[in-house]
Amino acid sequence: xxxxxxxxxxxxxxxxxxxxxxxxxxxxxxxxxxxxxxxxxxxxxxxxxxxxxxxxxxxxxxxxxxxxxxxxxxxxxxxxxxxxxxxxxxxxxxxxxxxxxxxxxxxxxxxxxxxxxxxxxxxxxxxxxxxxxxxxxxxxxxxxxxxxxxxxxxxxxxxxxxxxxxxxxxxxxxxxxxxxxxxxxxxxxxxxxxxxxxxxxxxxxxxxxxxxxxxxxxxxxxxxxxxxxxxxxxxxxxxxxxxxxxxxxxxxxxxxxxxxxxxxxxxxxxxxxxxxxxxxxxxxxxxxxxxxxxxxxxxxxxxxxxxxxxxxxxxxxxxxxxxxxxxxxxxxxxxxxxxxxxxxxxxxxxxx
Amino acid sequence: xxxxxxxxxxxxxxxxxxxxxxxxxxxxxxxxxxxxxxxxxxxxxxxxxxxxxxxxxxxxxxxxxxxxxxxxxxxxxxxxxxxxxxxxxxxxxxxxxxxxxxxxxxxxxxxxxxxxxxxxxxxxxxxxxxxxxxxxxxxxxxxxxxxxxxxxxxxxxxxxxxxxxxxxxxxxxxxxxxxxxxxxxxxxxxxxxxxxxxxxxxxxxxxxxxxxxxxxxxxxxxxxxxxxxxxxxxxxxxxxxxxxxxxxxxxxxxxxxxxxxxxxxxxxxxxxxxxxxxxxxxxxxxxxxxxxxxxxxxxxxxxxxxxxxxxxxxxxxxxxxxxxxxxxxxxxxxxxxxxxxxxxxxxxxxxxxxxxxxxxxxxxxxxxx
Numbered sequence: 001x002x003x004x005x006x007x008x009x010x011x012x013x014x015x016x017x018x019x020x021x022x023x024x025x026x027x028x029x030x031x032x033x034x035x036x037x038x039x040x041x042x043x044x045x046x047x048x049x050x051x052x053x054x055x056x057x058x059x060x061x062x063x064x065x066x067x068x069x070x071x072x073x074x075x076x077x078x079x080x081x082x083x084x085x086x087x088x089x090x091x092x093x094x095x096x097x098x099x100x101x102x103x104x105x106x107x108x109x110x111x112x113x114x115x116x117x118x119x120x121x122x123x124x125x126x127x128x129x130x131x132x133x134x135x136x137x138x139x140x141x142x143x144x145x146x147x148x149x150x151x152x153x154x155x156x157x158x159x160x161x162x163x164x165x166x167x168x169x170x171x172x173x174x175x176x177x178x179x180x181x182x183x184x185x186x187x188x189x190x191x192x193x194x195x196x197x198x199x200x201x202x203x204x205x206x207x208x209x210x211x212x213x214x215x216x217x218x219x220x221x222x223x224x225x226x227x228x229x230x231x232x233x234x235x236x237x238x239x240x241x242x243x244x245x246x247x248x249x250x251x252x253x254x255x256x257x258x259x260x261x262x263x264x265x266x267x268x269x270x271x272x273x274x275x276x277x278x279x280x281x282x283x284x285x286x287x288x289x290x291x292x293x294x295x296x297x298x299x300x301x302x303x304x305x306x307x308x309x310x311x312x313x314x315x316x317x318x319x320x321x322x323x324x325x326x327x328x329x330x331x332x333x334x335x336x337x338x339x340x341x342x343x344x345x346x347x348x349x350x351x352x
Numbered sequence: 353x354x355x356x357x358x359x360x361x362x363x364x365x366x367x368x369x370x371x372x373x374x375x376x377x378x379x380x381x382x383x384x385x386x387x388x389x390x391x392x393x394x395x396x397x398x399x400x401x402x403x404x405x406x407x408x409x410x411x412x413x414x415x416x417x418x419x420x421x422x423x424x425x426x427x428x429x430x431x432x433x434x435x436x437x438x439x440x441x442x443x444x445x446x447x448x449x450x451x452x453x454x455x456x457x458x459x460x461x462x463x464x465x466x467x468x469x470x471x472x473x474x475x476x477x478x479x480x481x482x483x484x485x486x487x488x489x490x491x492x493x494x495x496x497x498x499x500x501x502x503x504x505x506x507x508x509x510x511x512x513x514x515x516x517x518x519x520x521x522x523x524x525x526x527x528x529x530x531x532x533x534x535x536x537x538x539x540x541x542x543x544x545x546x547x548x549x550x551x552x553x554x555x556x557x558x559x560x561x562x563x564x565x566x567x568x569x570x571x572x573x574x575x576x577x578x579x580x581x582x583x584x585x586x587x588x589x590x591x592x593x594x595x596x597x598x599x600x601x602x603x604x605x606x607x608x609x610x611x612x613x614x615x616x617x618x619x620x621x622x623x624x625x626x627x628x629x630x631x632x633x634x635x636x637x638x639x640x641x642x643x644x645x646x647x648x649x650x651x652x653x654x655x656x657x658x659x660x661x662x663x664x665x666x667x668x669x670x671x672x673x674x675x676x677x678x679x680x681x682x683x684x685x686x687x688x689x690x691x692x693x694x695x696x697x698x699x700x701x702x703x704x705x706x707x708x709x710x711x712x713x714x715x716x717x718x719x720x721x
Contacts, residue, residue: 258418
């Protein structure tokens with residue numbers, strides 16, 4: 001068969017707590033029911049917000065992305081996708097309680113196995129882990145590692161500490177051990193205001209500011225020496241917008257050249273580290289026109305970094321414009337199959 | 353001892369001899385220099401309690417830097433005082449050799465960020481008196497900035513009005529860190545006062561450490577903090593636009609200082625892309641968000657972007673618009689940009705003149721005595 005087109009970011013709509021109860025221990029079932037708790041959907045993606053679901057993909061009364069049949073019709077079949085990586089966005093990853101967060105994350109992983117992976121052979125998934133507790137997160141990775149349909153560890157773009165800190169390294173050790181990249185998806189735990197100057201009035205600013213989270217985490221990963229410790233580990237920046245990369249890289253190189261004695265373990269240019277260890281999904285690609293996309297791709301100057309993605313059902317493009325216009329043909333070719341297979345080595349073990 | 357400053361050949365032949373406007377020069381007080389400008393009540397208070405910054409240390413910033421006073425090693429005045437403390441040495445090392453027609457003073461002393469708002473107001477008044485007495489009156493090429501206690505608009509406006517008719521002040525200075533995003537209505541009276549008195553605002557990167565430097569939290573290293581400082585600047589630009597400040601105050605002018613400028617095109621693309629989907633949330637916007645980046649904001653160049661391919665610097669200028677860019681040196685700080693050497697691409701005489709002179713002239717209130 002021909003090489004499959006691989007979609008590196010789709011979002012099955014995670015059920016509310018009631019729908020996850022069957023995948024929880026008796027203790028947590030009792031806790032959620034007795035305390036009357038539900039509504040743990042993330043502030044980062046309000047269910048009704050336009051970006052959370054493209055208008056023509058929205059089904060009144062249903063949670064965005066919650067229908068497998070619709071996703072098959074509107075994304076997989078429509079765009080000829082051979083393999084798609086599911087990235088569930090769940091309140092478990094942002095809960096204030098470590099153990100409650102872990103319970104929700106575990107339930108989501110078991111739920112997605114049964115309701116999505118078992119029902120369509122094209123689907124793969126990320127393991128959602130509770131960043132509130134790196135040791136519980138590592139346990140969750142171990143629990144699913146034997147199932148090769150799990151191909152990535154997923155984290156939100158803002159947690160309690162910045163992601164380069166050694167506190168999180170047990171998660172990276174487990175990911176590396178099982179040949180998985182770490183995916184960082186737009187969205188925040190909201191332990192800090194969503195901008196560096198406080199709480200804005202509008203969701204639009206929260207959403208726009210996501211690229212600052214990615215930038216901060218990237219600086220943190222590089223400066224704290226994560227790539228000196230885990231040189232082969234890849235981080236996939238999912239739904240970051242892409243076009244922030246060139247000016248970020250210029251500034252990272254300039255600042256590092258100025259004060260690099262502070263971080264002697266960063267012994268190669270941040271530009272080289274980023275191109276070697278960071279991957280980005282291509283929806284959205286924030287640029288006004290084809291010429292600008294072309295220029296940005298030239299400035300990033302690394303075709304390895306790009307991963308094809310639809311971001312279904314999030315609203316990033318209209319009609320059939322899933323491929324940002326302006327990408328060179330060579331890149332379009334690579335980012336659909338070759339780059340995802342290099343980034344997610346476990347995909348090769350379950351190729352159709 | 354300092355070696356004589358040599359004037360680069362390129363400068364002597366440059367059209368910029370018509371006079372450069374430098375939008376970012378940092379004066380610094382000798383120990384105790386501010387005391388005589390403070391009432392006794394606040395002298396005592398500062399001596400006992402300090403400046404009450406939002407900070408982990410009583411008398412310094414959170415992130416240890418890499419140079420004494422953050423400054424060029426050669427900028428120490430002949431008598432050994434702090435860099436930026438000797439007006440005559442500023443003239444000798446910067447204003448004369450580079451033919452600076454106007455230099456905008458940007459004191460970064462922290463007092464305006466005291467958590468005690470009355471102390472902040474007293475220190476702003478003192479720093480404003482100090483700037484004009486010890487810099488502008490000594491060398492009128494150096495123009496002062498009105499420092500204000502921004503978290504209390506009443507006190508801030510009081511200070512603006514006190515200086516409004518004084519030719520020695522050319523702008524209102526604010527820091528990029530505020531308690532709430534700058535577009536919020538609580539700050540609007542300050543914008544109104546700025547317009548009433550014909551002042552632009554200069555928003556200098558940094559200031560209070562009242563919240564984490566990034567929306568993801570506190571970084572561990574200065575190498576992170578230094579780059580992340582851009583985010584406060586970007587967030588303020590976003591906030592001012594999305595909260596509708598420039599729809600209410602269409603003539604408001606703000607110069608973004610020491611936040612770099614590589615982010616400007618990207619912010620425009622990103623705001624527009626997602627506003628198209630979510631404009632229902634901000635129906636008060638009269639134009640697409642990126643338009644305001646081209647009408648109400650200016651960008652000081654230092655620290656200049658250094659793309660991997662120098663042509664991309666020209667591309668960035670073009671994406672932003674040549675009329676938006678103003679030159680800043682950041683003298684005497686370590687990452688000083690020389691107006692003749694900072695640009696690794698060829699500019700036309702017109703472009704150079706806009707960047708080094710004309711654009712700033714259109715923003716600042718440079719008045720005659």
